[in-house]
Amino acid sequence: EVQLVESGGGLVQPGGSLRLSCAASAFTFSSYWMSWVRQAPGKGLEWVANINLDGSAKYYGDSVKGRFTISRDNAKNSVFLQMNSLRAEDTAVYYCARDWSGNDRTFDYWGQGTLVTVSS
């Protein structure tokens, strides 16, 4: 069964950094784009970033551009989100999701989410 398991969330002070990880299993990881999506408490879904198959192309939402970096390690079936210069408004549950493999489907599997709280 396809699984995505996020880790690395926690409490961090404004201006601080955090690195999220997402471990994938039971599918050919290197055949899929991967995304991070977040959801602030009581709010809707916000796409954060995605990365292509070999990591050579990365795209970011406007609210995180220049502060967050997405990366992947296909040998370890993992995708990462390095978050720097964190702000209170970055407080959210962060989900990783299987984005796209070139067919018609998208975001068909999601992790359980990891909570990031930015507060002093």
Added chain:
Amino acid sequence: DIQMTQSPSTLSASVGDRVTITCRASQSINWWLAWYQQKPGKAPKLLIYKASSLESGVPSRFSGSVSGTEFTLTISSLQPDDFATYYCQQYNTYSRTFGGGTKVEV
């Protein structure tokens, strides 16, 4: 960037009702639109992809349609398990965009 405008933001309905949720794209996204259902404390679940294709395992009471840049999710007969929040999402561009969500409540 492509904006996705979803309406209504909240919808009050009863079991057995026909429910319609609309999502309008700010520009052409061809048919690259997905719909998700999310329940409190849970990750979203894919319902519909490429505007009208039903994801495996999703009940046939869910359907999607498109007219130009306006996309519609229809639940033909609302069931108790369907009270949730629904989101649309475009994937025509590499930068993805979600709609604001529609909460379907009693």
